[in-house]
Amino acid sequence: MSTFSALPLIEPLQRALAEVDYAEMTPVQAASLPAILAAQDVVAQAKTGSGKTAAFALGVLSKVDFSRAHLQGLVLCPTRELADQVSREIRRLACFIPNVKVLTLCGGVPVRIHLASLAHQPHIVVGTPGRILDLLRKEALPLGAVTTLVLDEADRMLDMGFADDIRDIIERTPKQRQTLMFSATMPEAIRDFSRQFQIKPLDVTVTSGADAVLIEQ
Ligand code: ADP
Ligand code: MG
Secondary structure, eight states: BGGGGGGGOHHHHHHHHHHOOOOBHHHHHHHHHHHTTTTOOEEEETTTSSOHHHHHHHEEEEEEEOTTTTEEEEEEEEHHHHHHHHHHHHHTTTTTTTTOOOEEOTTTTTHHHHHHHHSSSOEEEEEEEEHHHHHTTOOOOOTTTOOOOEETTTTHHHHEEEEEHHHHHHHOOOTTTEEEEEEESHHHHHHHHHHHSSSSSEEEEESSSOOOOOOOO
């Protein structure tokens, strides 16, 4: 059995996990969280509904120094709906950490609204590559303090033609960041991204049978 209590998580996160009734880790969480919390890069493949969001959300929330009013965690998602879901999960797990600022930045909202929101830096931004890049080009989104970068649903982002935008965004983040990649499938293009932008990633594959986990260094 793999319970969250075995992980080196701060007390407010342990309390939130109890609050949302996550007793045991899902296989992808059990396989990736020890490495994520040890600040290692991880590239993980597991099917939809396997709990990938909480795996990286707990990683990002563990790493952020909430006493510093800087953007430290950046999560890229393919669509507005997915970004909203991810923001919701991050906020849910952060509910016992005081003054956490999570901002969702996606198209469909006037840029001026995002520019106004960014007058006060959030700790964590979740967004789609197009809008994030727009804001970067306007120099409205400082990435110099980013310590964790997450590519969620990496396969879908590449399918949607975001590869160049994502590369452009990654290149504006600090080199000594932690990079986490999550995907339902692992096409060669994602392997290429991993080789290009991750350092010694832990490779986690959870195959269709819920318990079959393959971990490779
Ligand atoms: P994925 O991103 O892999 O498609 P999600 O992160 O959206 O999957 O999680 C799917 C569902 O599983 C969500 O409703 C989430 O609340 C739930 N979930 C995640 N982790 C756990 C857990 N450890 N125990 C119980 N439910 C969980
Ligand atoms: Mg997901």
